[in-house]
Structures are given as structure tokens and as C-alpha cells.
Amino acid sequence: MLEKVPKVVVVGGTYVDMVIKCHQIPPPGRSVTGSALSYTATGPGPNQAMEAALCGCEVHLISKVGGDPFAQMALDSLTELKVNTKHVYAAEAKNTGIIVTLVNSEGENTSCVYTGANSALRSEEIDAAERIISEADVCLIHGRLPHEAIVQAIRCATLYNTKIILNPVRPIEQPMRTSGDLPMEYFSANILIPNLYEAADITYQSDASIRTAKLIGSDLVARGAACAVITMGKRGCMVVDRNSADHIPAFEVELVDQTCRGDAFAGALAAYCAVKDDVREAVKFASAAGALACTKFGSIEALPTKAEIIELLQKEEME
Ligand SMILES: Nc1ncnc2c1ncn2[C@@H]1O[C@H](COP(=O)(O)OP(=O)(O)OP(=O)(O)O)[C@@H](O)[C@H]1O
Numbered sequence: 001m002l003e004k005v006p007k008v009v010v011v012g013g014t015y016v017d018m019v020i021k022c023h024q025i026p027p028p029g030r031s032v033t034g035s036a037l038s039y040t041a042t043g044p045g046p047n048q049a050m051e052a053a054l055c056g057c058e059v060h061l062i063s064k065v066g067g068d069p070f071a072q073m074a075l076d077s078l079t080e081l082k083v084n085t086k087h088v089y090a091a092e093a094k095n096t097g098i099i100v101t102l103v104n105s106e107g108e109n110t111s112c113v114y115t116g117a118n119s120a121l122r123s124e125e126i127d128a129a130e131r132i133i134s135e136a137d138v139c140l141i142h143g144r145l146p147h148e149a150i151v152q153a154i155r156c157a158t159l160y161n162t163k164i165i166l167n168p169v170r171p172i173e174q175p176m177r178t179s180g181d182l183p184m185e186y187f188s189a190n191i192l193i194p195n196l197y198e199a200a201d202i203t204y205q206s207d208a209s210i211r212t213a214k215l216i217g218s219d220l221v222a223r224g225a226a227c228a229v230i231t232m233g234k235r236g237c238m239v240v241d242r243n244s245a246d247h248i249p250a251f252e253v254e255l256v257d258q259t260c261r262g263d264a265f266a267g268a269l270a271a272y273c274a275v276k277d278d279v280r281e282a283v284k285f286a287s288a289a290g291a292l293a294c295t296k297f298g299s300i301e302a303l304p305t306k307a308e309i310i311e312l313l314q315k316e317e318m319e
């Protein structure tokens, strides 16, 4: 008998990253000559969707691009990686979200993020994807989008009993507002996956450290979250629910480039949760994905496949 293909719907921002390599990052008022240029579709939406697709899921992305040539570029990359783009809307009068990055010869970078069309994702557009959300096993949401769109996605997924995984960060249209004022709907997610700094920000904890992670996680659970997974880079994750708090260590890997680690983690976590209800095992699987993303240069090209993740998990078990 054929196994059912797990379904994941990702709600997240889409960007095109324009990377220029140069010998030195120029100070204000100066200009330098670039030596290489590349454009890549990126952002939490495409990256997390692609990771879930690489883990064998049927994936739909809900996002928004502009009316410029970058929009088609982003759509083509998504289609190439088998992500369904029926609900990637186009705001014709806006620009696609753009990140301009300069990388110097030491590999250090500076970037500027222009949110563009991402700030125009509306709740009606989430409603238009109601059937997709209702049929999905998991709805994975990244917080840097307009608050009304996120709240609507949470409401819709709740209505159809679709599991919600949310990376809570400040909504795009209120950068000055503190995350502590997040709408209460955010805390009805099944799993919250902030990194340590985002989690500290939400809970007004000034000491963001591995020592306070348990406390911060308990605070998120007290606010209503069924489970909080606080990611701490190479220091692993703290998984907190009503019953316990467990530290899940990170995998030891050779660090090449950390870009996309958080998105690899989130996409793989959603893929695992779409199949099984075991958060701690899901976090181990996702941690392997996050670690593997650090071993290759680049963003989308660095995302690991399900086979690579399983290989790392098995290697660890044998040690
Ligand atoms: N250097 C590393 N070595 C091993 N595993 C790592 C490393 N960095 C990240 N990971 C794994 O990936 C998970 C997510 O990473 P992290 O906490 O850095 O996310 P993030 O801050 O949200 O990243 P991003 O800025 O990409 O969104 C970690 O909890 C860990 O399991």
C-alpha cells in the first residue's frame, strides 16, 4: 500500500538575496569594486518550504512577492524544488523583498533587508488558502509578517486541527513594538520555536543564556504554549512543556557557514511533526538538519535532504 505523503503549509516571507563579493566592505561615502555577484531566492518562506520538501513532504507556501522581475526568479526557484506556489501572491505595485549583502575576503558580511511585498500579506489571502491549511498536517509560520496574516493563519489552522509551529518574532509592521506584546493567538500554537534572543525578548528576560532558557521556556508555556523549543545555536535546544524541560544537545559539525540553520531546523521539525507526534524526537531530527546546514556554504544549496539527516542521526547513535 502507498504511504500517505505528509503535507506541510509554510507561511513565511520571500526575499531575493543579492550577494556581492568584494575585497573590503566600504565605509559610508566610499565605493569598492565587486568581484562576484549572485542572486538567490531566500527568506524563511522559501527556505523552510524547501527543507520540508527535501524531507519528502508535499509543501505549499503562502507568501507574497512584488510586480518586478525578482518575483519570477523567486517563483522559478520554488517550483524547481517542488514547492507549490499557488498561494504565493503578487503585489503588482510593490517590490519583491530584497536583501543586499556584501561579503568581504574574510567571509564577513553586512546586509540590508527591504521587506517589500512581504509587508502586504493580508488576512484575506490566508482565507483564500483555507482548503490547503485544512488539508495540511502542519502549518509552519514565521513571525516576520504582518500580524493580521499570522493571526488569521493561526485561527484557520486551529479551526481544522492542523498542528501549528510558530517562530514568534516582532510583526513586520511594528518594529518598535516589543515582542512581549504579541497577540494572545500566538500562544495557542502547538509548538513555539523562538531562538534564545527572540524568546528572551518575548518574556522580558534580560539575561538570555543557557542558564535562563528553562525559565524562559516555562514562561512561554505559562502564557499558553503547549510546548516551547528554544534554539540556542551550537548550544542545542531547550524543550519545555507542562511536564518537563529537556536540553537536547547540538550535533558537532565542522562549521562552514551558518546561513539558513534556523530555517533548516524549522522545515525539518515541521516535516517530522507531519508524520509523528513526538516533539523530542522531532527536535533531534531538526537539530541534525540545523547542524548540516552549517556545513555547506550558501542558503538554499546548503539545506540537507532527509537521507543526509538520517545518516547523521545514525552516525551519532553508533558513537
Ligand atoms: N554551529 C552549529 N553546530 C551544530 N548545530 C547547530 C549550529 N548552529 C545551529 N545548530 C542547530 O540548529 C538549531 C537552530 O539554530 P539557531 O538557534 O542558531 O537558530 P536561529 O538563531 O533561529 O538561526 P537563524 O538566524 O538562521 O534563524 C540549533 O538549535 C541547533 O540544533
Ligand SMILES: [Mg+2]
Binding pocket: 167, 195, 262, 263
Ligand atoms: Mg531563526
